[in-house]
Amino acid sequence: MTSSTQELLRFATAGSVDDGKSTLVGRLLHDTKSVLVDTLAAVQNASVAKGLHEIDLALLTDGLRAEREQGITIDVAYRYFATPQRSFILADTPGHVEYTRNMITGASTAELALVLVDARHGVVEQTRRHAAVAALLGVRHLTLAVNKMDLVGYDAGRFAEIAAQFTHVAASLGVADAVAIPVSALVGDNVVTRSEHTMWYTGPTLLEHLEQVPVGEDAAAEPLRFPVQYVIRPRSDSYQDYRAYAGKVAHGVVRVGDEVVVQPADHRTTVIAIDGLAGPLDYAVASQSVSLRLADALDVSRGDLISTAQHPAPVTQDLIGDVCVLSDRPLGLATRVLVQHGTRIVRAKVSEVIARLDVGTLRPREFAGQLALNDIGLLRLRLAEPLPVDDYAQFRRNGAFLIIDGSDGSTIAAGMSVSIPGRSVSP
């Protein structure tokens, strides 16, 4: 059930099959009554066919033929559920093979990452990697579900130990908000319903936490960034001279009367009108699709960025960024690629492989020569044209970019701009 003013939380899960992640997601959907009778019956039948005695909630999320046959999760699955407080979009990401690739896909739009551990094993190498990837992608809220508490006798000491390890990992990655919750997905303890087995635990259940965590950025505190997607020119009798620049506000707020600058050309002008999807507006905020009309007849087209004149984005032809390689094509010195940033695609060449990062700590490791599938590293790219790019850690959407293979169009890597002192900045 949703009301017209309800908030939306996008979150991603990470963890391996053995941690019981699919079971936890299944439990969350089941206990919030988001699974309907026919779906449940199909899962029940499939469980019986596999010779299981109890219903296997993992089958709720594993939809592809190969997944069901092999009992694994291959790809990110999106799930939708709602409570009277909030609507949720859950990106359920597999934890084993190609975990980095999948987790990056799921976490790139998430505001919260839910990482699972088995209470018997505690924080392991994979937990560190999941937390590190979430931190790198700028996910601000990390939540650890300490699962299978039933198998450690609901031991408060064991939970406290794992929670402390996790808080330490999160702090070392620079994530301030890290919360651990003791659960048993199989039994249902503290997922939606408070457990009677953990009377020592006073924190929220998993669902309560998901309902309470703050969402959204403080749009008012961010500078305007508006990538132009499309120029609207009706050329009809009633709209002879109408020309508007359509796009979705990436950061900040735009108001009628705002002084803006069109980047990278650096033309200054004023916003004279904002046309929203239901008519004229006085202002528009981050995530809103609108079209802007400007005071001056400038050469503005798809690929340009409209920014607040007081605080434009740094313009550079040497892009430095953390990259995660997501394809089996390696990135090395002089590799020729395309870079997609906002609505613009430019030619580029790798001019330096600065370092490969340790996937668990994000600290630089040895120079690797080139970066291969699932590697995370720091790259310098020489761009054919300058781009207005913000520091990703500060402004996520205008700091993000894709590295694309020009020959077949496939996505090679996810990029997150890092601002380094001494980089060329527009006046």
Next chain:
Amino acid sequence: MTTLDSLAQSAVPNRLFLSQLDALESEAVHIIREVAGGFERPVLLFSGGKDSVVMLHLAAKAFAPASIPFPALHVDTGHNFPELLEYRDRCVNRYGVRLKVASVQDFIDSGRLLERPDGTRNPLQTVPLLEAITDNRFDAVFGGGRRDEEKARAKERVFSLRDEFGQWDPRRQRPELWDLYNGRHRPGEHVRVFPLSNWTELDVWKYVDREGIDLPAIYFAHQRKVFQRDGMWLTPGDWGGPKESEPVETRTVRYRTVGDMSCTGAVESDATTVADVITEVIASTITERGATRADDRLTEAAMEDRKREGYF
């Protein structure tokens, strides 16, 4: 200037976030504009069903006051509910979009497709669709698919690359990052685009309500002669129903999805208005496709198999 600034400042409230429905609307419009800006020859699949009408409505908003810069394509199974064709033409006029039709009947008449023994034509739509894409050199095809509909759809990207045979390969999907949609493809390949990926059935109905979108009458409760097959209420027609053992009776029903008459079932319902339907959807214990689509019941992975062959 200062006065205007401070006036505008004061008009901006403290909390700045979009409601869930506004966020979904803005996301869909962003996707539609990305396609119009980044592709040469997009087309929007239009069936007359509620999802395709919502998509058309969003496309009209995305480019207003200009007209929609791409045509609509109807893959006509020839088993349409009669009121649907009339509705389709009305919509096309209202939204000012050009309509192209790919006809399954034409393919059957010319021997390029064979009628199935069960009379169902939904799976037969794939060939005329792919031919239309090739003939018109469409490089982006908007579909109204939603991830909440079905478990294979739950894993499909917003921009879904198809090879020259229109096939979907779940293992070859591109990672989809932030809102940076990568639509690059090789000649002969095309991209299916799903702007409603993150909408649920309930979101669609709430949007229909908020926007006052006109829907075909069969979505609302009406008296209809029906017969029961595999637990669904089907409408008698030339396509091969009912059999002798299937008695026809009159019931008060409505449709939750609109497809080929041979495999789209009605549900018993008293919901005569959009508000009634919303109440019904909230209370429903059965999924939309589970209740009404025989084509999804063929096997556990029926949708995945059809998608691999080029279905939308």
